[in-house]
Every structure is written in structure tokens, then in C-alpha cells.
Amino acid sequence: MASKPSTEPKDQTPPAGKSLRADARRNRDKLIETAAQAFADHGTAASLEDIARRAGVGVGTLYRHFPTREHLVEVVYRHEVEALCDAAEELSRELTPDRTLEEWMHRFVGYIATKRGMGDSLRILLNSNSELFADSYGKVPIVLAGLIARAVADGSIRADVDSTDVLHALSGTYSMPNSPEWHNRSRRLVGLLMDGLRWGAPRA
């Protein structure tokens, strides 16, 4: 598996998505990408007509692919979690285990940032559809645990680390206030965590 370069084309709707016509898939992908941006910028109340426009398609196309706003939100959400998880593998191909962990944590925190903007609809979704939460978010702890295990094996971070503790520490950023300092604050948090993890490591 994973023998192709696979630099960008990775998606499709795993369960329900049969073979789509080429143009359909193109438009679908563009819509998801555009929507992700729009939701990040304006929250999930962003104008769907505007998303369609920016994606260069008619509203009809948007509604055909995603019958309701919630459908679109859900797909975007799933996509981003998957991208986050996939990034772990890619990063570890180019960086040392500890640098991979650090970079991935930065991305995780950035990911959380966009979710705060989506809070409104997302909460509804997660409440009414807990399967979604389990399905996609469920992978995150596993990925993190894997990255930590590698870094431990590598000797670049200490061995007595509970990955769940690290996840909780990172998740705290979700409830931080929206100040412009937010970004720096979360960068420092990750830095702090890494310092703690490296302290007393075999190869430190």
C-alpha cells in the first residue's frame, strides 16, 4: 500500500461514494476545499451561495452534492480530521521523530482553532451524530500515541509519557479566549510541552 507518490489526491466519500463522473468529483472537491476556508473564516453560518460562487459552480451543484448545510459541515469536518491524521505519516518521512511530533502538534492545535469557529453547527452535529465523532476523532489519540511511541523508541523524548495527558493538554486550547494572542499562546504551549518531553531523554 501507499506505493504511489500520493501528494494530493486523497478523498472520496468512503461508504456512500460510488464512482463519480470526472467533473462531478472535481466540483465536489473544490466545494469542500472552499467550504473549509469559508467555515474557518466566517463560521458555519457562511453563505452557501458564496461558497458555490467562490468554488466556481452554481448553487444547484452545491445542493446536489450536499443537500443540507449540515451535510457539508460534516464532510468538511471529516476531511480535516483525516488530513490531520494522514499528515503524521507524511511528516515522519521527512523529519526526525521528535520534530515530527512537534510539527504535528502544531497542526493539531491549528486544526482546533478552526473548529472553534465552527462551534455552532458542529456541536449540533456531534450531539445528534455521535458516530461521526467516534469515527473520525477516534483516530486522533491513536495517531498521537503512535508518534509519541516512535519518539520514545528513538530516544529523543523521555519514556514515561502518557499520550492521553498530552492530548488533554493540547485540547485545552479549545476553550481559550479568541484574542489575537491566541496563535502565539498555542505555539508556546506546544513548545513548552516539547521541552518537557525532551527533558531527561536518553539522547538529549
Place this chain on the structure above:
Amino acid sequence: MASKPSTEPKDQTPPAGKSLRADARRNRDKLIETAAQAFADHGTAASLEDIARRAGVGVGTLYRHFPTREHLVEVVYRHEVEALCDAAEELSRELTPDRTLEEWMHRFVGYIATKRGMGDSLRILLNSNSELFADSYGKVPIVLAGLIARAVADGSIRADVDSTDVLHALSGTYSMPNSPEWHNRSRRLVGLLMDGLRWGAPRA
């Protein structure tokens, strides 16, 4: 108190409603009346523009009086509970205590019927604003208890009645299915209750 005829003019917003200009009060009342009808017919999602149109005013007027849909829903709700409570006094002026009780229970059940249609927004309101619930719905048990006490004193119903039990019995109609039989069903329920209450009464 209550020395005037007072056949219809009873409303105003008790706490916040200062003295309104004559035309303003007219429009406000008409809007509430029209909205009550619309909500009963189409649920709380009824078109506000349509309500304004039917009330013979511009939408601007509607929005000035009721900034949000929820405001309007709340006012309509309060109004109806008050009307229901006031009806008790009026009815008892024209009917015997047991007939008053019977007729009032019919109205109560009819009132519940409209609330089922409003379920959507009303639930939100009652959750976020429990003061509203306590304020207005709180009077209902008291009114019912009063009517029952009168009929007991009158000897037309038996004395060993817990008014709370009666209220619970009536409230059951809230969760009945929407069949066309609904109305008959609830009429029979009230009849049944009255038969039970009259059984073994001193003057029966």
C-alpha cells in the same frame, strides 16, 4: 376589584410596556392575534412577513415591536396562558361550578393542542428562559385548584380530589399522536374525568 365589565380589553406588556401611542397599541394587538393564529396553523416557523401582511401592517412594524421571532413567540405564549387563566373567572360568572370546571378543562386541552404545533421554538424558549415557564404556566395549577375547590364546596363533585392528579391527566394529551381523532379523543377524556369527579358527589 374587577368591578368593570371588562369584556375584551385586557393585555399590554405588564412589566416593560409603558404607555404606547394609540396606533402602536392597535397594531401590536393585531399582530399578536394574527401571530397566534399563524403559529397554530403552521407552527412557529410561520412566515413573519405573512403575519405582518395579514395583520395589515408592514414588516418594519412587526420587527419594531418584536425584534426576533422568539420575542413574538414568547408574547403569544404568555398571552394565551393569561387568557386561559382569566377565562376561569369569566366562566364562573355564567355557569355552575361543575360546568365551569368542565368547560375550562376543555379550553385547557384546546390550548395544549396549539402548543404541540409550536413545539419547535417553544422548547428552546422554555429551556433558555425558565422564568417564562414559571411565571405564566405557574398560574395554571392554581387556577385549576381554585375551580375544583369551588365545585367541591358547591357539592357538585366529590371532595377527595387531588387537583394535581387532574392536571396530570389533562397534560397527557400533549403527547398524543396528531390523528384527526385527536380532538374527539381529548373531549372524551375531559368527559370521563368529569364523570369520575361527579361520582358520589353530595348533590349528584
Place this chain on the structure above:
DNA sequence: AGATTAAACGGAGGCGCCTCCGTTTATTAT
């Protein structure tokens, strides 16, 4: 009664939602 003025009116306008259906286009069969 007439003038004044602040309150109230009302609807046009801009935007977003969503559907419907005539047109375009990728795919399949020949």
C-alpha cells in the same frame, strides 16, 4: 384650531435559502 415634534409606520432593497428544469458534457456503445 393650528403648529410642532417625536413616535410610529411601512415597504423597498439587499441578501440568503432552496428548487426546478432546460442545457451541457463525460461516458459508453457502435
Place this chain on the structure above:
DNA sequence: ATAATAAACGGAGGCGCCTCCGTTTAATCT
């Protein structure tokens, strides 16, 4: 290659939301 066909497109149109502001009018003052 070409035709046939089913899939997909896209935007106009109808409706509802809400705001803004020029016009009307009830209440007050002289």
C-alpha cells in the same frame, strides 16, 4: 471517430429574513 444517453451542471425565480430611512400621524403645546 461518432452517436446515443444518462449524469451533472447552473442560474433564474420565488420566497423569507431583516434593516434602513423617508413619510405619516398621534399627542402636546400655544
